[in-house]
Amino acid sequence: MNAPTFRQASLVPHQLVTHRLFTHWLPVAAARPGMSAPWWQWVASKDSLTTRLTVAGDTKAFRVQLLRQTVGFPLRDEALALGIAPRRYAWLREVALCVGNKPWVVARSVAPLSQLQGKGLEGLGERSLGSWLFRQPDLVRGPLYATRHQPRFVVEQSALLADSVWGRRSVFQHSGLSLLVQEYFLSSMADDLDLPSR
Template identity: 75%
Template sequence: MTAPVLSTPAFSLFPQWLPVAAAQPAMSAPWWQWIASTDSLTARLMAAGEPGTFRVRLLRQTIGLPQRDEALALGIAPRRYAWLREVALCVDETPWVVARSVAPLHQLQGKGLGKLGERSLGSWLFQQPDLVRGPLEATATPPRFTHQQPGLSANSLWGRRSVFEHGGLSLLVQEYFLSTMADALGLPSR
């Protein structure tokens, strides 16, 4: 059986999300280790790079409308305002991963996420004792949110997403792994 959706990313206008297990046949074993892991990506990137070289670069944090597929993943109406956060996860100043997180605005009260700045959202999330992570999905379609840094999306090899639940908050985290990371770690192109 082939994976037709994943083999033609250049022709897809919208991300095509598949359960990670369904994307596995199109994915090399080293990439599977990264895409299917359910622990903190921040912690994994810190361990993969030279000590002290990991940094979250804040690209955008704002209130806005989610994309249709994001609203669907969160189970909210598409025209409901949401908290949007876009970052580049950098090692030694090179972006390895770009991420976009989306949360329904009305669920954010008292969580203090507005003050996160360039601290990792993942480090905060994984400290929450009641954290539950939903199923992971994968895509080979590049992200659409990096319009201010067009070079970044062109370098995307794999994307993944999942919804985190904590204290009444549902947070959709989408992470796109860039070819710069593959180059630095000697990973295959897919």
Template identity: 45%
Template sequence: MLDSPFRHPDREFTVVRCPAGEPHRAALTPQTSTCEAPHSSAENPYQPAPRWPSPTRAAPAASAAVRRHWQPAAALQGVMPAGWWAWLSSTDSLTQRLAGAMQQQDERDGQPIQGLRVRLLLQDTGPARLDEARLLGIGPRRHVWRREVALCHGDTPWVIARSLAALDLAHGHRLSTLGERSLGHWLFRQPDLIRSAIDVSRAPLVLSSSRPLARTTSLWMRRSMFSHGRFKVLVQEGFTPAFQHALQLA
């Protein structure tokens, strides 16, 4: 079943949902794509790859170490362009910052205010990756609550967010009822919220809800841990080429 498409100035994408009975999954794919089918090891599972504008055309200056590893955002001030650092290191609500930037762009372009739209890509239980499990303080094969969303300007995804939490704590906070509402909106209303230091990396975006956008496409990403009492949630955010294009970030 095809949902309404995401749109980017140079490319159109559609969320493709797999048949009933399978876990809730969705993939950001070109409109010609269908649900993933089994393939032999000789095939390249990443073809055809979505041709989003390559961030290498105007890629921020960054060392090879930043591209390969997570590093503290605080250590990168002066290493990456100031515009990027301001977004990646900000500790306030990203949802609110994006909504403000989207409104400013619509007003500047003389367009109706579209506002920020949360598009649910995946919400299920499944294993965390090794680095995620380590940060959450759980065993490498334990299942967690997983949520992946696109934060969109109209139909265009600006940020893709992946959040994970221990199952018992996630169920206790009824996070499965969020749907297409912002997790950040709920988090930043908690009076005792604590946020860890922000780490930054530049790497291909890999989601549980889809294959990578492209093997050669690297996005600026950040991650941090939010704590609310005993509850902890790891939030990772990837900034798309559409975001870079809209905000004219170098």
């Protein structure tokens, strides 16, 4: 008699936690039905976003604006994506990718601090992390996930008004380093490139 009651009780919190952590990010293919073809080209691409933005900006200058680079704890869902404990120190980097002085994308990258040794990323400053990553010959990119939620870190950290159309994220692996890169495409980019609202 007791067993079913016990099973039910333990199932409910598990479902709640799963729901809270996973509803925001969908495998990119599952988000595709709600996404226009032009946005799919941006969100599902696996090559360097830095390069794509530079090309799309044409004569307008591309620039990485550093919003914050620090050591801290990852968010719970970031730790989960990296497969690490939430209370493990991580390198956190938040940037705006600007084209012609307008932020088109905001990005937050997270890596376990212990894996960063000898990579020289601390001094990256306003150089593109993507340019560095895509120069690594052993680079492997994990599956892409997409979201419609707004980037929380921008609201918390800066005066920048970031109105995201689509967000995406994936984990890069390179010689013992796992790096979660989360990128949010802003409505200013949609305006400048004449992209649909979703």
